[in-house]
Amino acid sequence: MSEPPVIELDGVYTSFRGHPVHRDLALRVDEGQIVGLLGGSGSGKTTLLREILGLHRPDAGMVRLFGVDLNEPDVQLQRNLRRRLGMLFQHGALFSALSVFDNIAFPLRELRCLDGDWIRRLVHLKLAMVGLGEGHGKLMPAELSGGMVKRVALARALALEPELLLLDEPTAGLDPDRSQNFVELIGDLQRELGLTVIMVTHDLNTLAGLATHVAVLADHHIIAYGTRAEIMTIDHPFVTGFFGADRRKLL
Amino acid sequence: MSDIPRLRVESGRVVLSGAWTLAEMLPMLESLQSALGGLPAAGQHWDLTALTRLDSAAAVLLWRTWHGAWPASLEIGEMHRQVIVRVAELPQEMPAQPVARVHLPEFVGRLLLKAAANLRGMIALFGQLLLDGNYLLSHPRDIPWREFTANVYKAGLLALPVTALVGFLIGVTISYLSALQLKSFGAELFIVNILGISIIRELGPVLVAVLVAGRSGSAMTAQIGVMRVTEEIDALSTMGVSRSIRVVLPKILGLTVAMPLLVLWTSAVALLGGMLAALLQLDLSLVYFLENLPRAVPVANLLIGLGKGFVFGFVIALVACHFGLHVKPxxxxxxxxxxxxxxxxxTTVILADAVFAIFTRQIGVPQL
Structure with a gap:
């Protein structure tokens, strides 16, 4: 039995007010891959993530997660599908009215199957995973530093034990040291939990430290998709411009 | 994907197989939990080698089944052992977050302290306004005319339709109800006095104040509050722009100026509604109504109404800005x-209205 790809996009067409963002975009991500999504500002990377999440419906084309079409009308099926993915929003998108503990406990409580003790253990486990202590659980999101917001948001994204993790600029706004820690953290988690990860990033170090595969979004579609070494050989103005003289750095 | 979590119990042996993940366990969580809970406490051999996946939710479930200690004999793959080790490293006792109990005196005291703090904040804001006004007198170039006029437009002009509609309907209602009563006494002509005094002096200002508090007051609080959440207020300060002169002052002045005009407008429309209802109910001609209005209602009532509008507008904007500035992110x-x-x-508007009623009780009431 061959597993369906985790993500499969085909012929996706998106436009905003008549301006095409994606045109005939296709992408296929298999289980266990860590894909870095590259592209210039405004090339539609975040829109692509939102389409994978089902937050934005493309004008045309097909988006499949775990072999299930996002346009499938079955509500229960869609809800189960959402539980298999976790998203780290660029600015965290923590619920500002809830404490850190409640933020992470929220998706677990929503299942309405787990008892209080179970949820507490899981929340502390997730906090420990992202390197935060029990004391941090009582803080409110407004009291956290930028790096801690990202960690808590990651812990919340991991709360439901997702098989697919989407990261929007995971290291933007972190200092190089923190950013390196964060990269190692996600790498460790990926190895342990066997996640599939898609991340949007502009940071070469993040890309070099994490990604097994790279997808380049330019000219409204994925112009190249392959391992890091393969991408290096692509001759496209965006790729050469992006890596510039630092091509070696990626390898 | 579809390998469901399985639990097989043989004599003294517990064999787990399949994917023990939260997503896969959910449909059969209760039966799994009861099956695990029904096992004898010790002396089991645990075989976890057939597991395909084990996530931390399942690890917590197992760890709880084992009562927080490794079982005597356990077979498990190295990767899955790591997952359970992580759970084992957590403290055994997970105390629930204590729920703060609230005692009545404490509750009342907090409420009072909060009210006092709000009062103090509003007085401070008022003082700041006076200082700003003083500064602007000596620096007339800094007067924020554009923001001021924008606020008059938003809080005044855009509120005309809704205040007119509500005023008209209230006028019709009061006129209709009073007409029924007056008819039975044969005192139909007094409808002019009743409508004139009640609408111009009392209802017009209070009605507009309630509408404006809901419409413009909430908008001001929300706007300043969001500006605080998104740090726009801080951005203003870093550019050397005073937040009180640029944000607070135009709102308060704008509403203070717009409110008397709104009161005038609403009272007029409410009177029109009352006149039309009187015409239909009592056959009281519009001309008669208008001719007798100045005689029945001394002009002092209009001044009181406008004065109320002035004060109410100021109070609403001051309260709204105060609460907006104290929004936490x-x-x-x-x-x-x-x-x-x-x-x-x-509440403050109605309190102020009561104060007005007491201090103006000698003024503007026609002596018959």
Whole structure:
């Protein structure tokens, strides 16, 4: 039995007010891959993530997660599908009215199957995973530093034990040291939990430290998709411009 | 994907197989839990080698089944052992977050302290306004005319339709109800006195104040509150722009100026509604109504009404700005402060109305 790809996009067409963002975009991500999504500002990377999440419906084309079409009308099926993915929003998108503990406990409580003790253990486990202590659980999101917001948001994204993790600029706004820690953290988690990860990033170090595969979004579609070494050989103005003289750095 | 979690119990041996993940366990969580809970406490051999996946939710479930200690004999793959090790490293006892108990005196005391703090904040804001006014007198170039006129437009002009509609309907209602009563006494002509005094002196200003508190007051609190959440207020300060002169002052002045005009407008429309209802109910001609209005209602009533509008506008804007400036950067605080702003504004307006009623009780009442 061959597993369906985790993500499969085909012929996706998106436009905003008549301006095409994606045109005939296709992408296929298999289980266990860590894909870095590259592209210039405004090339539609975040829109692509939102389409994978089902937050934005493309004008045309097909988006499949775990072999299930996002346009499938079955509500229960869609809800189960959402539980298999976790998203780290660029600015965290923590619920500002809830404490850190409640933020992470929220998706677990929503299942309405787990008892209080179970949820507490899981929340502390997730906090420990992202390197935060029990004391941090009582803080409110407004009291956290930028790096801690990202960690808590990651812990919340991991709360439901997702098989697919989407990261929007995971290291933007972190200092190089923190950013390196964060990269190692996600790498460790990926190895342990066997996640599939898609991340949007502009940071070469993040890309070099994490990604097994790279997808380049330019000219409204994925112009190249392959391992890091393969991408290096692509001759496209965006790729050469992006890596510039630092091509070696990626390898 | 579809390998469901399985539990097989043989004599003294527990064999787990399949994917023990939260997603896969959910449909059969209760039966799994009861099956695990029904096992004898010790002396089991645990075989976890057939597991395909084990996530931390399942690890917690197992760890609880084992009562927080490794079983005597256990077979498990190295990767899955790591997952359970992580759970084992957590402290055994997970105390629930203590729920803060609230005692009545404490509750009342907090409420009073909060009210006192709000009062103090509003007095401070008023003082700041006076200082700003003083500064602007000597620096007339800094007067924020554009913001001021924008606020008059938003709080005044855009409120005309809704205040007119509500005023008209209230006028019709009061006129209709009074006409029924007056008819039975044969005192139809007094409808002019009743409508004139009640609408111009009392209903017009209070009605507009309630509408404006809900419409413009809440908008002001929300706007300033969001500006605080998104740090726009801080951005203003870093550019050397005073937040009180640029944000607070135009709102308060704008509403203070717009309110008397709104009161005038609403009272006029309410009177029109009352006149039309009187025409239909009592056959009282519009000309008669208008001719007798100045005689029945001394002009002092109009001045009192406008004065009330002036004060109410100031109070609503002051309360709204105060609560807006004290929004904490989270959504809960934003909604709580907007609610407080509207409730406090309406309460304060009615309090001020009572004060007005006491101090103007000798003025403007026609002597028959």
């Amino acid at each position: 989270n959504t809960e605080s934003l909604s709580a402060n907007t609610t407080s702003a509207v409730v406090t504004a309406i």
